[in-house]
Amino acid sequence: MEKGSRLILAIGITALLSGCQSQSGYNPLDDFEQIDPASIFATPEPIPSSTYTTEQIQRGKYLVGLLGCGACHTDGALLGTPNSSLLLAGSSVGIAYTSPFVDDDPGVVYPANLTPDLETGLGSWTMERLVTMIRVGTTEHSASSVPVMPWPAYAGIEYDDALSMAAYLKSLAPIRHDVPNNVDEGDTAIAPYVHFGVYWSRE
Ligand code: HEC
Numbered sequence: 001m002e003k004g005s006r007l008i009l010a011i012g013i014t015a016l017l018s019g020c021q022s023q024s025g026y027n028p029l030d031d032f033e034q035i036d037p038a039s040i041f042a043t044p045e046p047i048p049s050s051t052y053t054t055e056q057i058q059r060g061k062y063l064v065g066l067l068g069c070g071a072c073h074t075d076g077a078l079l080g081t082p083n084s085s086l087l088l089a090g091s092s093v094g095i096a097y098t099s100p101f102v103d104d105d106p107g108v109v110y111p112a113n114l115t116p117d118l119e120t121g122l123g124s125w126t127m128e129r130l131v132t133m134i135r136v137g138t139t140e141h142s143a144s145s146v147p148v149m150p151w152p153a154y155a156g157i158e159y160d161d162a163l164s165m166a167a168y169l170k171s172l173a174p175i176r177h178d179v180p181n182n183v184d185e186g187d188t189a190i191a192p193y194v195h196f197g198v199y200w201s202r203e
Contacts, residue, residue, distance in 0.1 A: 060168025094193035
């Protein structure tokens with residue numbers, strides 16, 4: 001964009017904002033909630049393991065925190081109030097993957113419990129399956145990748161790094177926490193959900 005047109009755009013936006021403010025006394029820039037980044041990127045302490053090396057687990061902990069897995073996979077995090085006793089144990093708030101503006105009953109996915117609980121978490125997952133999930137977004141029973149989870153952004157993670165992340169998740173204290181079942185498009189969601197304004201298509 002040229003310098004001149006950028007300036008006009010900036011003035012246009014300023015005029016629009018000040019217009020809103022003078023008419024209603026409402027300033028959209030005041031209307032946001034401060035979320036504590038420390039809790040969204042927090043990673044629970046792992047249990048010492050004889051299966052994986054300390055280096056592997058610490059590297060995995062660092063990467064899981066850096067990549068913000070807990071921003072979706074922690075209860076309350078999507079609403080700005082992460083529950084620190086359920087870090088990485090799944091979210092009972094879902095994310096719409098089709099537009100709720102177009103369809104009253106959008107498809108909704110619920111970020112899964114990533115702790116190694118046998119029934120509600122990743123306890124029975126093999127390391128290979130976890131690595132594939134992180135880098136390609138596919139589960140064992142499905143050829144197509146899951147919606148919403150930003151696996152394309154993780155696709156460049158090196159194999160050993162993804163393996164370290166899997167080792168860290170496998171070394172967490174298992175937390176028994178069921179998340180609601182995913183909802184197909186057209187079905188009514190019982191549990192709450194948010195949407196990011198970014199939607200996914202099956203094609
Ligand atoms: C933007 C939200 C979001 C982020 C960030 C995210 N995920 Fe997910 N993830 C999801 C959703 C939603 C699902 C469930 C998809 C489904 O069931 O179809 C999921 C599923 C998974 C699963 C499969 C679990 C199961 O039981 O099926 C694993 C493993 C996983 N994520 C790991 C991670 C890791 C590791 C990170 C960080 C590197 C991460 N996710 C970051 C949203 C997210």
